[in-house]
Amino acid sequence: MEQSNTLLDVKKLEVSYGHVDALKGVDVTVNQGEIVVLIGANGAGKTTLLDTILGINTPRSGSIQYNGTDITGRSADINVREGLTIVPEGRGVFTSMTVTDNLLLGAHHNMHESSDKIERVYQWFPILKERSDQMAGTLSGGERQMLAIGRALMSAPRIILVDEPSIGLAPIIVNNIIEILVNLNKEGYTILLSEQNAYKALKIAHRGYVLETGQVVLSGTAEELLEDPAVKDAYLGA
């Protein structure tokens, strides 16, 4: 067992929407500096898990520890302040706001040195600098995903929850986004990534969890999951 430094520890998490049980006792841990991937088909509960960690949903039971503190049920605005952030599914950017305003929204809770933060985002994504005064609605899908990631960086996070970044993007753009995530991870950002594109995600991840109808059915290192016959069968299309 390697020496671990647990940043996020989710235990027996249960979440329901009315009568729908979206999560039925999920255990997930993320260590400092890792890329951890959540694999699962549509409706498996990936978004629910990420939203609940951030504090947008309230769990029915179970606990979430972040950096040694119990944050179960704590509201998102406090969690963002404390270094959690999300890149929402579907590249949620505000189409009728400029690229700059979208980025500034990410720094909502701490505008201190926001122009330095923007400059750093522009170093990651030079294309956004060229588009800075444009409405976000005029960006391409790949650019919007970059904007969503850039906005997450604006909050100076420790851990970034990334919800299906590759959905609806051309393979070459997906590779681009994946590469950015790897580089962000090398810079020290911890990443919890949900993906249906299991192969590409596992290739860059340290560890992974397979989610099926609200339960973790399999977990292990990325290599183990890539070799697992059940995973190969269901998610790698091999």
Add this chain to the structure above:
Amino acid sequence: MPLPMYYFLAVTAIYILLSWSIYLPYRVMHLHFMSVANMTISGYLGAYAALSWGWPFMLVLVVGIVVGAFVGWITSFAIGDAPTFAVVIVGFTYIYISKTVVENTDALGGTLGLFNIPSIHSDPSTSKLLLLIIVYLFVILMGFLIHRFENSRLGRAASAIFVDHQLAKSFGINVKRTGMFLQTWSSAMGGASGVLYAYLMRNLFPDFFTFHLIGIAMTMLFVGGYATMWGGLLAAPLLWGGPLLFPPEIASWRIVIYGTILVVMLVLKPEGLITRPLVYRIESYFRRRRDRRIPS
């Protein structure tokens, strides 16, 4: 100053403030009409204090604002992040209750109204001029504060909430606190409008503070453009002043005219005369000119 001019300027200012007070909560999708109730409450309270206790104008104004803000703030604990329809209902309820209370309180003149609210200067025409100056200074101050708000992190947060409050939440925006802030501000402006209206007109009738006032203010906001503060500012003098120029037999159809304009506008140009992209284009035009003048 001719009397019609005085009334035109006075009422225009009140309508600007009122349309802004509806505009502010609408920044987070709240159609909040409570400011009309705040007008009634602070207006009557202020008039009563001036008449019965001899309070000076400035004190009445400050207390009117504070009372408005307080009522709005307390209420916003319940509806700061409520769905739009709940906010609408609460606003209507407040209007109904405050009007009924006034109508049934003899000390406030009941249905007959409250008369002879003191002027702020012994000379009547000086008093009128002074009042107009104060009222427009207040409009300018509010306009300045709203403009500052628009370009602040709170203004951006409000725009995000307007489009998608769930998404806004995920950036760490406190949706409820933003709503509470805007509702409180709106009510404070409503309170101020009530006091200013009372002094400008020097009398108050409960019939003024009703749903047709909402209709007028809403028409101004939605015809002018609800997406920026400039819409109400432009539409208030046009919509209020325009019908004054009509012959009297047409002028009494004002509400019908407003209603027609509102419906036509909502169909043809739902965002109103002044849209956000338009304001954005104008602002960036001026920014570019300024940047050119200051070489970096």
